[in-house]
Amino acid sequence: MIGVNLLRKVKMPMKKSPFGKYEKIVNKGTMNVIFFACSIIIIAILITGISSYAIVKKAMIDKLQKQDLVYILKSISTQIDERIDRAKETSLILADNPEVIQWFEDGETDKKFEPLFIEQMTHVAKTLNYTVFFTNRKTGHYWTNSNLLTDTMNKDDTADQWFYKTLASGQKITLNIDHNNVLNQTNLWIDTLMGDIHEPAGVAGVGVDLQDISTEFSNYKISDKSNLWLVDTNGKISISEDIEQSGGRLQDYLPDKVSNEIKNDAAQSGDKPTVISYQDQSGQKDLIFQKLTSCNWILIFQIDRSETMGFLNSIMISTFVSITVVLIFLIIVFYVVSTRIANPYKKSVQLNLELEKEVQERTSEIRAQNKKMTESIYYAKTIQESILPSSEYLQKILANHFVLWRPRDIVGGDFYWLRETDDGWVMVVGDCTGHGVPGALMTMAVNSILSNIMSQNEIPSPAVIIKELNRQLKDALNKEKGDHSTDDGLDAAVLSYDNRGRLLYAGAKMSMYVASSGQVTVYDGHKSGIGYIKSSFDEDMFDAGVRINRGDRVYLTTDGYVDQNGGSHDYSFGKSKFRKNISHTLKLSIYEQGKWLEKVLTDYQGQEPQRDDIVVVGIEF
Structure with missing residues (x-):
């Protein structure tokens, strides 16, 4: 009996409702609590609204001056600089x-x-x-x-x-x-x-x-009171979104003090953007200017402060309306919560917290797994880069050259391989099946086979290298043993050069471009790839011999460059355009030509994702 009585004493408090306290308050003075809570909330909202207004206004001004204006100026200055630089390069080539x-x-x-x-x-x-x-x-x-x-x-x-x-x-x-x-x-x-x-x-x-630039200027106008000008060092307006202002003077649209400050600061600060705020009869103005990198002209953007900050008044009105609406809902919600749904709400909050905790744990696990996977892939990249010829090795053997290696993912299936011989060198450029880690594994297997082939006493010709690579790769992938679950291989071009100026070439679905005396000649490879089930090079595989003279250039590229889509019609770049770009830039050094080919591809690609792995190699003899 004593144990039973004690047990009853312990359990009795647990039978009470967890919201009994709130029910008692509602019964005695619910309206007093609601009034007090609403008063506190009104004061808090007012303080928050006023402080938020001041903070938002300051933040918007900072954002306008440090980000928005800079972005607008950088965007249009980049377009003008690129257009002028391109025109300069063309003019130099002509001259x-x-x-x-x-x-x-x-x-x-x-x-x-x-x-x-x-x-x-x-x-x-x-x-x-x-x-x-x-x-x-x-x-x-x-x-x-x-x-x-x-x-x-x-x-x-x-x-x-x-x-x-x-x-x-x-x-x-x-x-x-x-x-x-x-x-x-x-x-x-x-x-x-x-x-x-x-x-x-x-x-x-x-x-x-440059008339189309004037049209583009109008696209950057934030409001009717904003202005965008391109002026020379004397303050003459060369381009404006308002055609009537073109050819006028900057002093006609800005105070003399501001226009003089722009000319003086532009001469001292170089091509860095500078922001000026000033007051005139119509109100506060924000202005940013920058000297172009391609010439001494100055790009200027000006906007009325009232145009950019006008929405803050709407925020203030919306805040007061929100306070009124919130108070009405709070009175209703406080009453309902105090009398009916406090306990279910608490349970739902607890359930939500438990779910949130579980989601965070799952997210943490996924993040950790993703980190490990990414670290493994980057380590694979380090391994793949280690099997590629180093820049020092390339410079020692090839001297004047460029290499563009751009995997679609962190690692890829495109590679280049170089080996020095007693009287010259042998180079291979390959495009293995697949992207990412599978493609990278294929490049390592091919690299090992090439090293094995080159370890023979007599250095084989490019055609023999391709045949032997085809045989050994099939053996390695069980292509001749009936296991046809996969059909992997590669496209490749092999060059063999001796110090007497004789170049031998053999290709498997990969062409060679030779620039000599201002003309670009294309040598097409065999129609079959290497290592595939149906690959065969028995009778029709042979070396193409080319006599190389001083100053001649040779180019090899995987299909990732010419197949990249982009441009206004989202077409592939194409072999014809690649050949024309080589022909039109032969006046540049081989290194500058490589940078030019990379820039042309980047501009053509635009916002399109990279479609395939890319390798381009250029050599000047």
Whole structure:
């Protein structure tokens, strides 16, 4: 009986309702509690609203000045710089053409060269949408792609003074902007001295229509009171989203103090963006400017503070409306919670917390597994990079060269392989089946087989290497033993070069590009891949011999480069465009050419994901 009584004493308090206390409060003075709680909430919301308004306003101003304005300025300045730099590069290529320079110095006497000169000039103009011009210092002839022989320079003609000033400037490149108020057109002229800047053969260059930039400027307008200008060092507006402002003076639209500060700071701060805030009769203004990297012009963006901060007034009104609505709902919710649903709500909160805890645990486990997997893949990348020839080894054997290796994932199935021989070297560029880790494992297997083949007493020819690689890879993958669950292999190109200037090539579904004397020749490989079930190189596999002269270049590429989609129509880059890019950039050094080919692919790809692994190798002999 004593034990029973004690047990009853212990259990009795547990039978009471957990919300009995709140029920008692509701019965005695629920409205008093609700009124007190609402008063506290009103004060808290008011304090929070006022402080939030001040914090948000300061944060928005900081964001506007440090992020939004900088982003807008960087976006448009990058487009202008890229367009001007591209025009400069084109102008330099035109101006340093040795054939045109020689023809000008001979006084344009060789009439057989004139059609070729006109064809080259019109081809560049049509391809790049430029106006191309050449002016002969000796004859004064002014050639353009539209009217061909357009004019003859005259020192007494004020319209021709640009030509003589450019010759006397001693500067390789001179930039000029011409704004036509009648036609509302703005053109950038790249005037480039041909050949030696001290004794130039003439002036050549391109004209770029910048009117579309004015159209693009309007896309960056945040409001009707914002302005975007491109001005020269003298404060003349070259481009504006408002066509009527083009050709005007910056002082006409900004206070003298601000316009002078822009010119002074732009001359000192270089190409870094600078933000200025100032007050005028219409209110507070925010302005950012930056000097372009491609020239001395200044890009300026100005916006009215009231336009960017106007939404804060809406926030304030919304806050007061929210307070009223919240109070009404709080009175209802407090009453209902106090009388009916406190306990179920508590249970639901507890259940939610338990679920949240379980989700966090699962997420932590997944994150840990993902970290381990990523670390393993990066370690695999280190291993794969270790089997590729080092830059020092490539430089020692090949000297002038470039290599573009860009796996689609962290590791990939494309590789390049190089081995020095007694009288030269052997190079292999391959594209194995698959991407990521499977492709990387294939490259290591192929690398091992190549090392085994090259360990023979006599160095085999490229065709023999491909045949032997095909045989050993099939053996390694059980292709001849009836296990056809997989059909993996690779495309490859093999080069063998001796110090006497003889190059041997054999390819399996991979071509070789040879640039010699300004012409690019393509040597196609065998139609079959290596290591596949149906791969066969019994009778029709042979070496292609090429006599290499000093200055010749050879290029090998996997299909990842030419198959990359992009451009305005989302088409593949293509072998034809790859060949043209090689041909048009032979004036560059082999290293600069490699950087150019990489940049062209990146620009063409745009926002599209990389489709395949990429390897491009270029060698200058």
